[in-house]
Amino acid sequence: MAAAAAAAKRCMNAACGAPAPTAAAGAGEWRKGWPLRSGAGFAVLCDKCGLAYEQLVFCDIFHQKESGWRDCSFCGKHLHCGCVASKFSFDLLDSGGVQCMSCVKNSGAQSVPCQVSPKLFLSQSNQRLFGKSDELLPGRPLELPSLMLDSRNDDVAIISKSHHPFMVKNIEPGQSSNVLRRKEIENGARQIKWEQSTLSIGDMGKLPFLIRSQSALESPQSQCTRRDDNRDPTADSTTSESISEAGLSMSLGLASNGNKMEATSTMERPMLSPTTPFSEGREPATTLSPFQHAQRARHFLTRPPRVAEGAAFDPMKDGFPHLRVARPPAEGRGRNQLLPRYWPRITDQELQQISGDSNSTIVPLFEKVLSASDAGRIGRLVLPKACAEAYFPPISQPEGRPLTIQDAKGKEWHFQFRFWPNNNSRMYVLEGVTPCIQSLQLQAGDTVTFSRIEPGGKLVMGFRKATNTVNMPDSQITAIATGSLLGDTFFSNTNDNLAIVNGYSGFLQSMKGPADLQPSSLYDHHPNPADGDVSWLKTDRFGSRPDEGSLQYLQKRSRNIGSKSRRLLIDAEDALELKLSWEEAQELLRPAPSAKPTVVMIEDYEFEEYDEPPVFAKRSIFTVRSTGEQDQWIQCDDCSKWRRLPLNVIVASKWTCADNTWDPKSCSCSVPEELAPKELQSILQQYEDIRRRKSSFFLKQNIPEMDASSLDALATAAVFGEVGNQGAASVATTTKHPRHRPGCTCIVCIQPPSGKGPKHNPSCTCNVCMTVRRRFKTLMMRKKQRQSEREEAEASKKIPWVGRDDPEGSNLSRSPQTVDIARDGDVIMFDKLDTNKGHIDLNFHPGSREEQQHGGQPRVSMISLLEVANRPLESYMKQNGLVSLAVEQGNPSTAPVLPQLAPVERRATLR
């Protein structure tokens, strides 16, 4: 292939005959992009990971940017598109050889006809199926069985050879692909119904949907992919997006003229459908500028269905009135520049609410997630410039003009729509929104949606409360990506996990791409798990609205609320989920092996401080024999056998028996397990019991607010002597303000701030302040620990200690055979070497043992401490009957019940 290709590396245009670039001109790079298989496309090889990504080659962006470079979805390394790399850009012809792009440009539309090749073939390398364009001809609908999914990562690639490949890349495993499969079964081979739009809507933002119009930029072949560019864009709003929207129709599964879409027709439409300009013999009127291509590509990537303007997609008709679909922006000045994040996500139900009578049509315009400033008492709502200029009346003076906007209830609000000069630009604001914001009880993170009633053009605003807004810690995302948290939810086997990791990696990277995410649609459309589809995200676990509990949602929220705004807006249930997941991750943390802790004694408590960040380790289970000797058990990743390791050993996340250098007898998977099956089963069962009880405990806590900032707020309040001041509660809430530190006294965070300001800067991070804060945390933790110990002591007089830890009546409290098993870091009382194997040592008391070992010094559970410290100051003070720091212990009876899940724990570590 390479040789043949090399021989043909000359422009096929006889009038040109320009040679292919020489080695000096970058032929090496160029070859890198030479088609791998039958002209299916230019294979792009990542030098770093060696993975081929044909589909990336066909991205319009290549040509729009004329850069020829793109990042590998896996490793981020730049990929290379051979067709545009050199000063000559060549296009592959079906008849063989190449044609240089300069000729394509010069020859115009007549030079080379659109060439198609009636073949359908399977990529051998990755089992992607490449369907050639004539397979998509009208009357020859693409057989859905041909929409084979990559067995590894469920990629779907539908690529027409000549210059019109359509690609659906990296459909997430178990997600959209399942939709495809399912509908394939249900509807026969031809139709991809509406659900495919689910796929696409989500995938649009999540992964680069690539439609290749590689030559569309200038080549005659591009005519095939071009649509009616000379149409009046307003004449048919659903088709005015030309290529991009045509492609969108394919990817969304939304026909322009129907509620449901057939894969065949929508795939054809962009290039070969009888309705397309090309098939109609109409010439494209204009050559798209790179910018236009870029814009269209973006729209293609994220174009959701239109509702009010053409009803291409009608959730109501489809029986999904609650679908939260990212509506496309309505017509307006500069609407093409409207970032998808501002696209209104509004359900038809909400639309109907707004419209009231059915005679009016609601045109969703845009939405915005309220920032702290927007929702603050300043009363200014910053409007996205593009939105303001596109949908609000034009204003020429900074003073702007009054604007009356009606809310969903019909109440009219009067605002001042104005702008400020800003860096040679404008910053549009809606002033006087405070009454409205307060009336609607909107907060930062909530979303306001602006729509227009037609006819009449009256502006209406709706809102959406951010009920499940979570900014997921990176670590959890990482954990999810590696399947460690959701392995069972993802896929059941390692190989699949790997595939998912890969796909997820792409997903994460694609999040950075130009296409924003519209995940809600995805999850609104998401097939019911009961249907047998795999839900690859923890929507069920969140138990919330699927769109808002999804990772995509979290990602989007974190973007929308502001990437600048790394803050936590945690609803109770999600907070709990997050907390548990986070703790799971925390349990895998170990001090860095090389780290030498500095032991700090604070009021008789030992804390270890590390200067180095912790490392992730493999989960292990600790057991204690009746002799008090502890063991650590770790499961082999290969054979799943449990092996005993020394206590102080920290193993990497991947560990096999072969790595067991501490016990040569058990360094092979063939060696039987040391633990008897019953013993092992007992341990694991108890282990799970403990986990469940921990979860149950947290569920029962119903902590009103778990804002991670509470700890800092508490400490800060202490620093400035505000403990006991009810106003301190506002300190916690103001940490939603991303740039503010706890205790910030700015006008947004704390009003009024003046007059009572501390002498120290509240955000001061000097050593003194930091130390004071830390010590205060410790003080609070210790105080709480004392209370819990007292409670424990009192409770122990009434019931056996094990019973306290076993409210659900597990074996732990019922049987002397039980053992106490805690999660990693906790200790399972397990007498492996006892003559009564597997029997619990009832005489064992973790507290007494701990005290014996540590000279009577109680140890502090870091989780427990954080649990306490995370409580908002106000609730903390209330529950402890504290008025100020000067007040010592409150009434123990009012103290919150602390988790007694880990009576024995390792030394608390502080960083």
Next chain:
DNA sequence: GATTTGCATGAAGAG
């Protein structure tokens, strides 16, 4: 002293 106003600043995203 409290609140509003107008602009400046800078992080992050887009191109």
Next chain:
DNA sequence: TCTTCATGCAAATCA
């Protein structure tokens, strides 16, 4: 590199 926009901040205004 440019643009956007969330936020800071101080002057202006109000009570």
